[in-house]
Amino acid sequence: MPFSDPNSAQNPATGLVAPHGWGTNVDASFNFLRGAKAGCHLTSVVGTAITTDTVLPWATELYDVNGCHDNVTNNSRITVPSGWAGLWFIGASIRCTQSGTSTPFTIKLVVNATTTICQSVSVGVSLFENQHACETIYVLAAGDYVETWITNGTARSTAVASRFYAHWLHSGV
Amino acid sequence: MPIYDPLTNVMPLASMVTNAVVGASLGDQIRDNLVALYDGWWFRASRSTTTLMAGAVVTPFEFDTISVSASATADGSVTLSSGDVILKKTGLWLLGGHWINASSVAGPMVIAIGHTDNIAPSFICEYVNDATSGITGMSCSGVVEQTSATATAQLIFYSTSSTTAQTGTAGQIFWGVWMGDRP
Numbered sequence: 332m333p334f335s336d337p338n339s340a341q342n343p344a345t346g347l348v349a350p351h352g353w354g355t356n357v358d359a360s361f362n363f364l365r366g367a368k369a370g371c372h373l374t375s376v377v378g379t380a381i382t383t384d385t386v387l388p389w390a391t392e393l394y395d396v397n398g399c400h401d402n403v404t405n406n407s408r409i410t411v412p413s414g415w416a417g418l419w420f421i422g423a424s425i426r427c428t429q430s431g432t433s434t435p436f437t438i439k440l441v442v443n444a445t446t447t448i449c450q451s452v453s454v455g456v457s458l459f460e461n462q463h464a465c466e467t468i469y470v471l472a473a474g475d476y477v478e479t480w481i482t483n484g485t486a487r488s489t490a491v492a493s494r495f496y497a498h499w500l501h502s503g504v
Numbered sequence: 505m506p507i508y509d510p511l512t513n514v515m516p517l518a519s520m521v522t523n524a525v526v527g528a529s530l531g532d533q534i535r536d537n538l539v540a541l542y543d544g545w546w547f548r549a550s551r552s553t554t555t556l557m558a559g560a561v562v563t564p565f566e567f568d569t570i571s572v573s574a575s576a577t578a579d580g581s582v583t584l585s586s587g588d589v590i591l592k593k594t595g596l597w598l599l600g601g602h603w604i605n606a607s608s609v610a611g612p613m614v615i616a617i618g619h620t621d622n623i624a625p626s627f628i629c630e631y632v633n634d635a636t637s638g639i640t641g642m643s644c645s646g647v648v649e650q651t652s653a654t655a656t657a658q659l660i661f662y663s664t665s666s667t668t669a670q671t672g673t674a675g676q677i678f679w680g681v682w683m684g685d686r687p
Contacts, residue, residue, distance in 0.1 A: 337534070357534060450604045450640070451641045452640050453633060453635070467602065467679055470548075470571075500544060501542060502543055504543050504574045
């Protein structure tokens, strides 16, 4: 529920007694603030071959509040649901199985397939797994989506046991 | 605007019960508290300049633009001063940042976040990448309890090699969210 100013609905200044509508609005706001917000936590990227800017698919939800992800359709995306524009906390932790060579492993968080909002790189040692994380906050509009883009130096690596999450924090103003 | 108790600041509960009245000021404070909780306190700073990062020297990024929430604007709790992010709100801050380089650079490179109440050698977070090539970005995040009324928060970049100097291109982001008073 987006913020609704109780005083614009019915200001106590206009009467000596707390108006019913004002109280109802305040009550609804408090209930919203203590309730679950939009957000989701995704797991299990399975068998994804990684080359340059590979968009990871996410097929398992730990939870999804208010429908910001679909396990099948556009499952690479966390999408801001209608009514949940604002400031979001977004992060991902990716494990990438190395293919035998020491190559840079880059994780990006990308908005609407155009804007990189977080980027980090690690370089592993031969035959060791790479694991990397990136977190940030960003103001998103309804319909905006965020994806995890991964680049690895070879085309034979696989991301497993990974996480991708996003949570609404504030109205963003 | 701070979170405050309207019954303490405006109208004692006993008076309200006696008078069966909710005054305009009480209503305004409740409304203001709601607005603050909806908006929260946060910032996101960025840079548009390129700066040479000296080797073995702890170099705080200097930011030239910052976006702050309405609450942070209203109470002046987050400002930018000489490239530093100044925080004037006590409590828990979740801080994070990253830098992006258009071309790959060589390590060892370190990214860290410093805060007046938690400064080197105990950074809020610190991450080193010692790859010999291919580094195009680094990130870290962590939580600090701010006890000082005014504190400086910095996103820091340095190399552990005295001979290494790198050019960081635009793309550095430093962000923070106030998480509330200390539990």
